[in-house]
Amino acid sequence: MKNTALQRPQPVRWDHGTLYLLDQTRLPLETVIDPYTTVEQVWDAIRRLKVRGAPAIGIAGAYGLVLAMRSQQHLTHEDFLAQLDTQAAYLDSARPTAVNLHWALQRLLRQARQLHQQPVPEIYQALEQTAIQIHAEDRQLCRRIGDHGRPLIKTGMGILTHCNAGALATAELGTALAPLYLAHEAGVSFRVYADETRPLLQGARLTTWELQQAGIDVTLICDNMAATLMAQDCIDMVIVGTDRVAANGDVANKIGTLGVAILAQYFQIPFYVACPLLHHRLRHPSGEAIVIEERAQDEVTHLGQRRTAPVGMAVRNPAFDVTPHTLVGADHRARNLAASYGETLRAGLWPRSSRR
Numbered sequence: 001m002k003n004t005a006l007q008r009p010q011p012v013r014w015d016h017g018t019l020y021l022l023d024q025t026r027l028p029l030e031t032v033i034d035p036y037t038t039v040e041q042v043w044d045a046i047r048r049l050k051v052r053g054a055p056a057i058g059i060a061g062a063y064g065l066v067l068a069m070r071s072q073q074h075l076t077h078e079d080f081l082a083q084l085d086t087q088a089a090y091l092d093s094a095r096p097t098a099v100n101l102h103w104a105l106q107r108l109l110r111q112a113r114q115l116h117q118q119p120v121p122e123i124y125q126a127l128e129q130t131a132i133q134i135h136a137e138d139r140q141l142c143r144r145i146g147d148h149g150r151p152l153i154k155t156g157m158g159i160l161t162h163c164n165a166g167a168l169a170t171a172e173l174g175t176a177l178a179p180l181y182l183a184h185e186a187g188v189s190f191r192v193y194a195d196e197t198r199p200l201l202q203g204a205r206l207t208t209w210e211l212q213q214a215g216i217d218v219t220l221i222c223d224n225m226a227a228t229l230m231a232q233d234c235i236d237m238v239i240v241g242t243d244r245v246a247a248n249g250d251v252a253n254k255i256g257t258l259g260v261a262i263l264a265q266y267f268q269i270p271f272y273v274a275c276p277l278l279h280h281r282l283r284h285p286s287g288e289a290i291v292i293e294e295r296a297q298d299e300v301t302h303l304g305q306r307r308t309a310p311v312g313m314a315v316r317n318p319a320f321d322v323t324p325h326t327l328v329g330a331d332h333r334a335r336n337l338a339a340s341y342g343e344t345l346r347a348g349l350w351p352r353s354s355r356r
């Protein structure tokens with residue numbers, strides 16, 4: 001079965017002023033789409049990962065800010081802008097690592113300040129239009145990443161991905177999964193290995209689900225199986241998304257990505273990071289400065305409702321890690337030439353034929 005847009009899930013939808021989010025915490029067992037009408041509901045959905053993935057939380061956050069301001073149109077300019085700042089800071093606090101949430105909210109704030117001479121209801125209308133535009137732009141960015149990365153995908157390849165950087169994480173095609181969708185549409189046959197991605201299982205629950213729906217050959221593995229599959233020559237390339245890129249090309253992505261990158265280096269397998277240049281303001285000089293979200297302990301001590309660790313156990317639960325730019329790229333022999341992140345998808349494929 002060939003992949004079509006109809007078979008790709010839509011995590012965020014804005015319909016006549018109502019926000020609809022596909023509840024990703026209930027996938028793959030249930031497909032539930034809920035309406036959202038308040039900023040508090042949107043904050044909670046982002047925090048709980050009902051909507052997740054860097055681009056999707058940026059889009060949802062933008063719509064959340066619009067929802068927050070709908071009932072504030074009677075305010076004076078000054079009060080409207082002050083309230084906008086407060087609500088944006090509130091939404092921004094939902095998750096700290098992904099650049100997109102902060103970026104989208106800041107874009108709306110800048111726009112409102114630029115329009116400060118317009119009547120408040122017109123500023124509100126403009127904010128809504130910009131949120132819709134952020135959503136549409138992400139769709140285009142994903143397609144461009146897909147077009148850019150598609151030639152990397154060759155028949156017979158085994159491709160490892162970590163977490164979910166697919167349609168569920170973006171406006172449509174995904175970042176890391178976009179080249180795979182387009183290659184599949186073009187008739188290229190390949191196999192995706194999806195890391196399950198502990199502790200919240202985005203790979204097991206989401207990546208497998210959306211690729212299976214699209215008819216793409218996907219095999220689920222536990223995170224600790226990646227090394228063995230690489231040693232068995234099953235993996236020809238790794239492709240992941242990113243939540244934030246530092247100015248030196250270090251990339252923050254879902255916890256576990258660093259381990260995969262180190263393995264890829266050891267086994268000399270190309271390691272690609274799929275991301276839009278546009279979104280990343282490169283505010284941090286290196287990955288060390290990126291704020292890593294630390295999440296609740298019960299995500300590690302429990303599997304679903306079931307406790308899997310002793311009561312009182314000390315736990316760490318960083319949601320992301322940072323992969324140094326030196327591990328990103330196609331030619332590991334040239335690693336010290338520092339493949340900048342802008343080159344990650346432009347870099348040529350590691351020059352060897354498929355080993356399978």
Ligand code: MRU
Binds near residue numbers: 166240
């Ligand atoms: O915690 P999550 O599920 O929001 O983490 C998502 C990721 O780490 C993705 O890989 C990243 O956002 C890139 S998405 C296109």
